[in-house]
Amino acid sequence: QLECILYRAQDLTTDEDPGDLAELKNGPYSLHKPGPALARAGLSYVLELKVHAKQVGIIGLGRLPDGWHFSTEDLQLLSALAGYAAIALDNASLYRSVESKALEMARLKAYADNIIESINVAVAVLDQDGCITSCNRAFEELYDISRAQVIGTRVEDILPASVIAAIRGIAGKKDWDIQSPVDIFKQHLQTRAARKLIVNLSVIPLRPAIMPNPGSLMVLEDITERVQLEDQLLQAEKLSAIGLLAAGIAHEVNTPITGISSYTQMLLKETPDSDKRKPILQKIEKQTFRAAEIVNGLLNFSRLTGSEFTELDINHVIKESLSLLSHQFESNHIKVESQLDFSLPPVYGNMGKLQQVFVNLFLNARDAMPSGGELIVQTGMEESMVIIDISDTGVGIPQENLKKIFDPFFTTKRPGKGTGLGLAVTYGIIQEHGGGIFVDSNSGKGTRFRLKLPTRLQ
Ligand SMILES: Nc1ncnc2c1ncn2[C@@H]1O[C@H](COP(=O)(O)OP(=O)(O)OP(=O)(O)O)[C@@H](O)[C@H]1O
Ligand SMILES: [Mg+2]
Incomplete structure (x- = not known):
């Protein structure tokens, strides 16, 4: 009591x-x-x-x-x-x-995590052994991988060996105890979902404030679109310089070719079939046609021909171009499949030029499939642009050529077979329409060209 x-x-x-x-x-x-x-x-x-x-x-x-x-x-x-x-x-x-200190710590950690989580560059934290201890949402999205697959995994098991070798080459080390920041620009990378990306990659050592070996921070920035834009700008400059030159030459060369061609035809008419010189004249005629074809290609390329723009149904243009070449596809054992979206809005463009684009792309596909294959043409919409995908199951384009295929006169075809103007002209026409052309190819498996065209000329 x-x-x-x-x-x-x-x-x-x-x-x-x-x-x-x-x-x-x-x-x-x-x-x-x-x-x-x-x-x-x-x-x-x-x-x-x-x-x-x-x-x-x-x-x-x-x-x-x-x-x-x-x-x-x-x-x-x-x-x-x-x-x-x-x-x-x-x-x-x-x-x-202690409890309030722990709470404060947890709050600070959540704050730091939140910052890392919300920035839109991909970040992964590595410990001194190169094991990933955490990563943010942007990392998951960029690399098409889930956090659960990343955390606790060694970075060598996630990134391709070429990237690891590049980091090691700069850091000059075998382990992950990196002393000063490593920066790699324009690194090609394939994600887990086989998406091809170009990234800027940095590995930055964390400061040993509390722990003696805190590891490092790996930052990946997706610059694929930026690089594509740069390339397109470069291509446009190259084209306009060559276009000017080509226009001048084509004009000059056109007149003599027309002369040779018509005189040869005159002589051919006057030469009896029994004459031994007749086949020679026929060869000259054939070669002048070929020369005229090249000159026309150049003139087209330098856009000296007229261009009237109207609203047109792109599915119709595709069908016309396909029927133009249907015989070619048949005799080459190429199966054509078109998956056209008939609800597409009209595209503002030039019928003749767009037809030329499709014919160029279809002929390239045909040439890529010498022993037959499949050509798939798909249309659809994406972010107010009309998308046309043209895929073939042909030989594909080696990585080192991908950068060159739009260059005028770049060809891998034997002399007399290709001029290397097809894609350069195509590029120019798409550019003129305010659109874009993109290529994706796997050597030996096939190629896909993607065209984007605006529905209205902006
Ligand atoms: N669908 C494709 N598959 C594989 N390679 C292709 C494809 N399209 C283009 N190429 C490559 O790109 C090169 C350039 O193509 P481009 O159409 O500009 O010229 P070309 O076809 O060689 O000649 P041209 O079209 O002037 O007759 C080709 O020689 C070929 O190597
Ligand atoms: Mg071609």
């Missing part, structure tokens, strides 16, 4: 009287002589609770219910208990401060 009130030191010091405050804080806490504040609270005995000379509280005692004071034995027992109580109080307050 002890009537005890247990106060914590800081609870007592909330008293507003400055004298009381001082007394509660500093004593005197002599056992039988409590100061006026404690006396007013009805307390006649005070025991101090101390841990390592630090006061954590006091035990104040009133009287027993019958009005008597505590006995000496009671007090002895209490002062023995006071030691334990002091430690318990101290532990509780230590626990509270």
Whole structure:
């Protein structure tokens, strides 16, 4: 039946009287002589609770219910208990401060994680052994891989060996204890879903602030579109320079060719079939036709021919071009499959030129499939642009040629077979339409050309 009130030191010091405050804080806490504040609270005995000379509280005692004071034995027992109580109080307050520090840490970590999660470059954190300890959403999206597949995996098992070799080459190290940042620009990369990307890649060592070997940060930035744009600009410049030259030459050469061609035809008419010179004249005629074809290609390329733009149905243009070549496909054992979206809005363009584009692409596909195959033509919409995909199952284009195929006069066909103007002309026409042309090819498997055309000339 002890009537005890247990106060914590800081609870007592909330008293507003400055004298009381001082007394509660500093004593005197002599056992039988409590100061006026404690006396007013009805307390006649005070025991101090101390841990390592630090006061954590006091035990104040009133009287027993019958009005008597505590006995000496009671007090002895209490002062023995006071030691334990002091430690318990101290532990509780230590626990509270640890808890609030842990909360603060968790908050800071969530804050840092949030920043990394929301930036739109792909970030992965590597430990000193090259093991990925975390990554952000952008990393998952860029590399077509889930976090669960990434975390705990060695970076060598995720990135292609060529990229790892490039990093090692710059860092000059075999392990992942990288000392200074490594930057690799325009690195070609294939994602887990076999998407081809161009990225800028950096590996930045983390500063050893708390841990001695904190590892490093790997940052991947997708620059595929930027590089494509740069390439297109470059291509456009190249084309306009060559276009000017070509236009001049074509004009000059056209007149003599027309001369040779018509005189040869005149001579042919006058030469009887029995004449030995007749086959020679026929060869000359054939060669002049070929020369005229090249010159026409050049003139087309330099866009000296007229171009009237109207709203037109692209599916119709495709069907016309396909039927123009249907015989060619048949005799070459090429199966044509068209998957046309008939709900497409009209494209603003030039019928003749777009037909030339399709014929060029179809003929290239035919040439890529000398022993037959499949040509697939698909149309559809993507972000207000009309998309036309032309895929073949032909020989494909080697990586090192992909950059050159749109260059005028680039050809892999034997002399007399191709001029290398087809794709250059195609590129120019698509450019003129405010569209884009993209190529994706797997050597030995096939090629896909993707055309994007605006529905209205912007
Ligand atoms: N579908 C394709 N498959 C494989 N290679 C292709 C394909 N399309 C183009 N190429 C490659 O690109 C090169 C350039 O094509 P382009 O149409 O510009 O010229 P060409 O076909 O060689 O000659 P031209 O079209 O002037 O008669 C080709 O020689 C070929 O190597
Ligand atoms: Mg061609």
